[in-house]
Amino acid sequence: MNIYWSDTAKRLEPYVPGEQPQDRKYIKLNTNENPYQPSPKVLEAIKNAAGEGLRLYPDPDCNVLKETIAQYYGLEKDQVFVGNGSDEILAFAFLTFFNPGSAILFPDVTYSFYPVYCGLYGIDYKTVPLDESFSIPVESFFQGNGGIVIANPNAPTGKYMDIESIRKILEHNSKSVVIIDEAYIDFGGESSIKLIKEYPNLLVIQTLSKSRSLAGLRVGFAAGNRGLIEGLNRVKNSFNSYTLDRLAIVGAIEAIKDEAYFRETRKKVIRTRERVSAGLADMGFDVVDSMANFIFISHPRVYAYDIFQKLKKQGILVRYFNKPRIDNFLRVTIGTDREMDTFLEVVKNIVSR
Amino acid sequence: MNIYWSDTAKRLEPYVPGEQPQDRKYIKLNTNENPYQPSPKVLEAIKNAAGEGLRLYPDPDCNVLKETIAQYYGLEKDQVFVGNGSDEILAFAFLTFFNPGSAILFPDVTYSFYPVYCGLYGIDYKTVPLDESFSIPVESFFQGNGGIVIANPNAPTGKYMDIESIRKILEHNSKSVVIIDEAYIDFGGESSIKLIKEYPNLLVIQTLSKSRSLAGLRVGFAAGNRGLIEGLNRVKNSFNSYTLDRLAIVGAIEAIKDEAYFRETRKKVIRTRERVSAGLADMGFDVVDSMANFIFISHPRVYAYDIFQKLKKQGILVRYFNKPRIDNFLRVTIGTDREMDTFLEVVKNIVSR
Numbered sequence: 001m002n003i004y005w006s007d008t009a010k011r012l013e014p015y016v017p018g019e020q021p022q023d024r025k026y027i028k029l030n031t032n033e034n035p036y037q038p039s040p041k042v043l044e045a046i047k048n049a050a051g052e053g054l055r056l057y058p059d060p061d062c063n064v065l066k067e068t069i070a071q072y073y074g075l076e077k078d079q080v081f082v083g084n085g086s087d088e089i090l091a092f093a094f095l096t097f098f099n100p101g102s103a104i105l106f107p108d109v110t111y112s113f114y115p116v117y118c119g120l121y122g123i124d125y126k127t128v129p130l131d132e133s134f135s136i137p138v139e140s141f142f143q144g145n146g147g148i149v150i151a152n153p154n155a156p157t158g159k160y161m162d163i164e165s166i167r168k169i170l171e172h173n174s175k176s177v178v179i180i181d182e183a184y185i186d187f188g189g190e191s192s193i194k195l196i197k198e199y200p201n202l203l204v205i206q207t208l209s210k211s212r213s214l215a216g217l218r219v220g221f222a223a224g225n226r227g228l229i230e231g232l233n234r235v236k237n238s239f240n241s242y243t244l245d246r247l248a249i250v251g252a253i254e255a256i257k258d259e260a261y262f263r264e265t266r267k268k269v270i271r272t273r274e275r276v277s278a279g280l281a282d283m284g285f286d287v288v289d290s291m292a293n294f295i296f297i298s299h300p301r302v303y304a305y306d307i308f309q310k311l312k313k314q315g316i317l318v319r320y321f322n323k324p325r326i327d328n329f330l331r332v333t334i335g336t337d338r339e340m341d342t343f344l345e346v347v348k349n350i351v352s353r
Numbered sequence: 354m355n356i357y358w359s360d361t362a363k364r365l366e367p368y369v370p371g372e373q374p375q376d377r378k379y380i381k382l383n384t385n386e387n388p389y390q391p392s393p394k395v396l397e398a399i400k401n402a403a404g405e406g407l408r409l410y411p412d413p414d415c416n417v418l419k420e421t422i423a424q425y426y427g428l429e430k431d432q433v434f435v436g437n438g439s440d441e442i443l444a445f446a447f448l449t450f451f452n453p454g455s456a457i458l459f460p461d462v463t464y465s466f467y468p469v470y471c472g473l474y475g476i477d478y479k480t481v482p483l484d485e486s487f488s489i490p491v492e493s494f495f496q497g498n499g500g501i502v503i504a505n506p507n508a509p510t511g512k513y514m515d516i517e518s519i520r521k522i523l524e525h526n527s528k529s530v531v532i533i534d535e536a537y538i539d540f541g542g543e544s545s546i547k548l549i550k551e552y553p554n555l556l557v558i559q560t561l562s563k564s565r566s567l568a569g570l571r572v573g574f575a576a577g578n579r580g581l582i583e584g585l586n587r588v589k590n591s592f593n594s595y596t597l598d599r600l601a602i603v604g605a606i607e608a609i610k611d612e613a614y615f616r617e618t619r620k621k622v623i624r625t626r627e628r629v630s631a632g633l634a635d636m637g638f639d640v641v642d643s644m645a646n647f648i649f650i651s652h653p654r655v656y657a658y659d660i661f662q663k664l665k666k667q668g669i670l671v672r673y674f675n676k677p678r679i680d681n682f683l684r685v686t687i688g689t690d691r692e693m694d695t696f697l698e699v700v701k702n703i704v705s706r
Contacts, residue, residue, distance in 0.1 A: 002580030004530045004554060005587075009449045014590035017413050028409070037405040046600065050399040052390040054569040054604075056381070057562070060370050084437060088593040095473075096362045120448075120591040177357045201357060209410070216407040216599035227355035234358075237367035238473040240441040246569035247399065247600045251407075 008120065015116045018319050027342060029333040030317040032184075032294050034213035036265040036336075038251070039258040042214070045250045058249055060241045068253045069221050073193050079223055081232045082252075084243045086183055086207035086220030089232070090149075091117055092239070093203060093222065096231040097177040098123045102146025104176075107136055109325055111155045111181065130157075130325075134288055134296075138165045142172045151181040153189055156321060156331040158290030160189045170199040177228065179203045184292035186211030186266055187273070193223045200225040210293055211266055212255040219244065219252040269293050273334045279344045283351055294333045296326075302351045304328045310350045316343055361473065368469045371672050380695060382686040383670040385537075385647050387566035389618040389689075391604070392611040395567070398603045411602055413594045421606045422574050426546050432576055434585045435605075437596045439536055439560035439573030442585070443502075444470055445592070446556060446575065449584040450530040451476045455499025457529075460489055462678055464508045464534065483510075483678075487641055487649075491518045495525040504534040506542055509674060509684040511643030513542045523552045530581065532556045537645035539564030539619055540626070546576045553578040563646055564619055565608040572597065572605040622646050626687045632697050636704055647686045649679075655704045657681045663703045669696055 001010060018031035037043075066080045073080075083089040094117040098104050103124035106114050118125045128140040134157045141148055148169065153160040170178055178201055180192045185206065193204050203224040209215040222232060236243060244252075255262075277287045277295055288296040298304060308320040308330055319331040334340065354363060371384035390396075419433040426433075436442040447470040451457050454477065459467050461480035471478045481493040487510045494501055501522065506513040523531055531554055533545045538559065546557050556577040562568040575585060589596060597605075608615075630640045630648055641649040651657060661673040661683055672684040687693065 002584055003528075004450055004581060005584045006448065006450055006452045008452075009584045009587055012587050012591045014587050015594060016590075017410070017594040020410055020412055022412070022416075031410055033410065034408050036408065038407050043403045043407070046403040047400045050396045050403070050600075054391050054396070055387050055389065055566040057370070057373060057384055057386065057568040058571070059373055059375070063375075084598075085593060085595060087595070091592045095359065097357055097359055099359045099361075116591050120588070175356075213408040215410040218411070218595055218598040228357060231355055231358045231362045234362055234365050234367050235473070237369075238365045238469050239444045240437060241368060241370040242438060242440070242568075242571055245437075245571040245598065245601055247403075248598055 008122070012119050013116060015113045019317060021317065024315070026315050026317045027335060027339045028317050029335055029339070029343065030319045031215070032210055032292070032333045033215045034210055034265065034269065034293065035334070035339060036213055036268065038213040039255055039261040041254045041258045041261070042251045045254040046247050049247055049250045054246060058242050058244060058246045062244055062249055065244070065249050065253050068256050072256050073223060075193070075196070075223055078226050079196065079229055081222040081229045082244060083220050083222070083236065085209060085218045086181065086205050087113060088243060089205050089220050089222050090179070090181065091120070092232050092235045093179055093205070094118070094123060095121055096235045097203070097228070098147045100124065104147035104149065105141060105143070105145045106149040107154065109134060109154070109157060111151050112321070114149050134159050136161050136165070138168050141169045145173065145176055147176045148173060148178045149181065150179070151183065152192070153184045153291040155184065155292070156294070156319065156326065157288050157296045158184070158292040158294055159288055160291035163190055163192060163195065166192050167195060170195065170202055174201055177201050177203055179205060182206045184210060187293045188270055188291040196224055200227065203228050208252055208255055212262065213265065214251065214255055217248050217251050219248050269334050272337055272340055276334065276340045276344065280347070283348055294331050296329050296331050298329045299351050304330045307347065307350055311346060314346050316346055361475070365472055366469060368466045372670060374670065377668070379668050379670045380688060380692045381670050382688055382692070382696065383672045384568070385563055385686045386568045387563055387618065387622065387646065388687070388692060389566055389621065391566040392608055392614040394607045394611045394614070395604045398607040399600050402600055402603045407599060411595050411597060411599045415597055415602055418597070418602050418606050421609050425609050426576060428546070428549070428576055431579050432549065432582055434575040434582045435597060436573050436575070436589065438562060438571045439534065439558050440466060441596060442558050442573050442575050443532070443534065444473070445585050445588045446532055446558070447471070447476060448474055449588045450556070450581070451500045453477065457500035457502060458494060458496070458498045459502040460507065462487060462507070462510060464504050465674070467502050487512050489514050489518070491521050494522045498526065498529055500529045501526060501531045502534065503532070504536065505545070506537045506644045508537065508645070509647070509672065509679065510641050510649045511537070511645040511647055512641055513644035516543055516545060516548070519545050520548060523548065523555055527554055530554050530556055532558060535559045537563060540646045541623055541644040549577055553580065556581050561605055561608055565615065566618065567604065567608055570601050570604050572601050622687050625690055625693055629687065629693045629697065633700070636701055647684050649682050649684050651682045652704050657683045660700065660703055664699060667699050669699055
């Protein structure tokens, strides 16, 4: 605490991201990165842009990138917003659509950045308990609220909610903005972007960090009704005119365009996820049904935290959350087949001892 | 206006950046970009980083970049903060150090983003009038306030304030944070970073956009007392864990390291600025003394807006601000010698008709 901090700075409880260890080489299954490299076309485009042009500001509106995303999803350019990762877009969205004094709703078990944004802006929130199987109880969102945020698939569970359930939530909340955070949607789920035309209160947020293998480039986007997108632009343009650098813009454009590469790597991740899930179930693990690029697992006999520590000692990083309801679970990112074979072997030794 | 916008989104008046025209090729003297390309070492580092590693998140703390900047200025790593351009750092700083209800002070003629940040967070402000020659009257900052922001050199005037004046302001305001926005300091001024050890209330913000020719890469930094930097980190980590992508980080590191290139291009800009200022004075222009990479000029007979429009028609973009006190001035970025020769020729024709 420092005498110069504002009241906001004093009350904050910042988000803590997963480790990015610098000390040794790990099999890194802790921050949901894609095990496959970005499309070669992305890398080529970035190399070509690393020239004289970097002395000039980027296009503050990122028009070409927005057009590319709009075309991909059958939208208009002014239905698309882009930002420095989906985290930045969520940060803008909380400020654009939610008011202090009108509590927003999100599940009790979900992305732990949501309450942090609330703290940053002084927005009240109320959590909605997931059921025993970590499913989202749709009816719990049929109560008064100042906004709704749902990660789909949910994190850190990986559990997917079908489009019809989302439609119900949208219909019961026509006066609030409903944010669907689709960071992991590409790994088997169906995007709610198709509902935008019907629901002016729907904002869908996605990222290129996971399914496009670009966590290191920091690009996310949002899709929604023109009015919502205009609101996001107003807030962004009151914060930082140029949130995406020139390299991120050209890289993102190529990533969206290279559909073949996207499909191929996505398929590999899904196939590995299914194989690993089956392998873990065979060892007695409780494996939550996942539509993401990670799985959420628990063992009936060995404590999650013990498994976490033993894995780390043997050079494998996974994510452990010391939080109510999920403190006996591990979130394991899907790596390459080879990485996951090592993981399965090591974890088998840990739980069979 | 949209029914889904928050009270914040409704009250905003966003910042409008200078044009980034896509329609035709201009001599672009409107957004204070450096006319020289970034250091070849920067471009090389970016190309090398455009590989498999982009699938992984960047270091959220940007440790190597912070160490590089700290070493350059004789600071410790925890006295340095980095962000997505100095605009983002200013946005974080306003939220970290200023409170609604306690008006902050800044000059009436200055960077027009400051009142926008105030609007974003509901922070009150009071402007301090510059004197007739656009100098900052030091004593006007010896009044009660919730914080102070001074651009040095000031924008859009280019006028520089000496370190002793800043020292006086710091001493009279030991209970407020004083932000010195040094976006243009490298073009002849002396940085206040040397005062950090003496004043725990001083935050200095710089950018790599101007003097390091990297407007397209989006990197800025702040230097200050550990407590101030910790506050900034708390806010940033409640907003977006990874504000700098991997390419921006490696590029920025090389830009800081390549001192020879930095000195060479800076010298060229300063030399051109002095030559152009003299040429314009010969044509009867009133040229404000500039220590920046732009000049602020006014002509006794021809209206600034007319000159602006005629220049644009002839393919030269400069910046015109339709604002009290400065609506008969133009801000002209210093380009290459060749660009400025063309500018001088065209402007001579305009004012001598």
